Amino acid sequence: MPETYRVGLLGHGTVGAAFEQLLAERADAIAHITGYQPQVTGVLTRSRGDFDEILANSDLIVELIGGIEPARDYVLRAMQAGKHVVSANKLLLATYGEELWSCARSNEVQLRFEGAVAGVVPVIRVLQESLAGAHVERIHGIVNGTTNFILTEMARAGATYEGALQRAQELGYAEADPTDDVTGRDAAAKMAILARLAFSTPVHLDQVPYEGIEHITAEDVAYARDLGLGLKLIGTAERVDGGISVRVHPAFLYPGHPLASVNGSFNAVTIESDAITEITLSGPGAGGAQTASAVLGDVISAMIPPASTPETSEALAIVEDVENAFYLSMEVDDQPGVLAQVAEVLGMQGASIKSVLQRGMDGHARLTMVLHPLLESRFYGAVQLVSRMAFVRSQPRAIRVIEEEFE
């Protein structure tokens, strides 16, 4: 009988319960791999368990409480006591990551967190290990399953945002209060973590601007389809002008983009680097079983030997104004010369049209176009000018477009 490896479990919600079950199911297989029989030897919830007692009787702590406190306090105390920690807490890592990683290094313990980003999609491990030697240029990610489900519903069924959200709630893909998901804040926390790992520079959640999908209409999705575009909530982390930009916003993708075919509640991340061109990792977003599986992979790795998040080596600037291609759509009077005048005003701001679609409706027309990449500040300046033109009958709608098509 192999020696027991004692796992202390903090939190017993959906993921915690799924983890405990999965660990029990796979304990024998894990004993074969590691030489130790893993076992949950203590569980802390609001109503049962004592942290100090659990800590004293564990070789490793799994933190699935979520939120900042008391999760932060427990994780720090566990590492100070020389225990490895596995956490799926994106908010904690996007906010207090440097403090936690520093604590892990100085206590020579592991802090693993695959479950914090994109569920079972192994993006943390790939960034920290497979690509440890790579100079990452950019990451694009669909890292929130709720919003991807809603956008997929809108595209497939022509549903409104409200209708798609309701369906997501009925099916358990969205919470009763979906604010963190639909505003893009959840995705922003995940992108902060990915950017920190990819670029080895400190990135705090507060440095990641985010824009959600609450204002996307069924028409946006429908018109864009005529241009061959699909809408996703995209997180971006990229090097720009010697600094970096990390942000979350809705964006259209051409069908050739590796993220374009990621539908429903799935997550996916594309990592670009000169040496590797780009790799894409995709899979189910955070469901209980999926996140539990990611946590278990981390536990097994901690049972075998160390991995460590190195100290930051850079202090790169966060670039605020970046280039983007844009989709722009507005209602205009149905009269000659409208397109030419819009094009002229855009051109004065350096915005040039890549493709355009004009469709007459009774008495007016809808003008939908894709613009070549330009600085966002220039683009929004141009939109302001266009919106003041006499024949423009609706506030122009602007959504970013990711241009790359991959082989």
Next chain:
Amino acid sequence: MPETYRVGLLGHGTVGAAFEQLLAERADAIAHITGYQPQVTGVLTRSRGDFDEILANSDLIVELIGGIEPARDYVLRAMQAGKHVVSANKLLLATYGEELWSCARSNEVQLRFEGAVAGVVPVIRVLQESLAGAHVERIHGIVNGTTNFILTEMARAGATYEGALQRAQELGYAEADPTDDVTGRDAAAKMAILARLAFSTPVHLDQVPYEGIEHITAEDVAYARDLGLGLKLIGTAERVDGGISVRVHPAFLYPGHPLASVNGSFNAVTIESDAITEITLSGPGAGGAQTASAVLGDVISAMIPPASTPETSEALAIVEDVENAFYLSMEVDDQPGVLAQVAEVLGMQGASIKSVLQRGMDGHARLTMVLHPLLESRFYGAVQLVSRMAFVRSQPRAIRVIEEEFE
């Protein structure tokens, strides 16, 4: 100045040269991560270097010679001397893997081989680490870039197999002698390795039946497109009836399949397991820089701490006859009742039609259909009966279809 970590490099072809350059470029960044400055301290080629001398002066050996001997001898001797080894040699691992892994375990050294399968797509690490605790049910892979490039050309440009192969050779995606790639043998070696890791059971290249793309015609690709299908060379490793099946053959995919959108020379692998649903990893197949990047990731991991391929824990049977859906296409006389008679003969063998397309040409017709899954032996029995029917004017063409569509 950090201490030097000495890397002995065996082989200096495309990948070897790219690896040496990448290591030099990234040496400082790696020193930051690991605390050691990596450096190539010896290179063995046919014309220069002495293996024993290089071995004595290395902390780790990178084997990029390819083929069985002398690669096998060098890798064994390196591990016996207590050195970690990183190899990208799929043929060696698919043939002598158990001997090599056993040698690594008994000498307590690491043998890493990410570069052996799917270039920089981190499927080895994900199987061995992220999914170490998962019960993998099935793997589907596009693991040969040459054949995927050829099939993509045929689909896009309506090219013949010969024309597409020639273009692949001109662009450097296919070798002058493309036999190993186009026959499926290269993919079979990679699937043997993946199956070994996924199922923890010995799998030798000789146990992997393979079928290539040499006999695929432009018409196969064109007709199937009318049914919404795309053709790929697919490697499969799956559990069947308490055993496993590992095989490589051309197969059509519906557009919803995660591998359907993998085009050009890209590779991709989908791993299915109850707990994770499925994850897909994709990226460029084996080019020099990409494989070098995978090798470098392994070197860095070896510099930090151990990982190990555990002994096999199972001795699962290799299942020969598996169920598959099929595409079936043939020329028939253009007369009433043909479809009904074909359907009846198929039905007697247990083959039922899922979708069918009949198109008249002058004097005859082409009958193309997709059949629901059935045992391959039953299917081929049915095809033999059909081919003997009086109104069938061409040898029926059969290609497997992968049915799953994912969310």
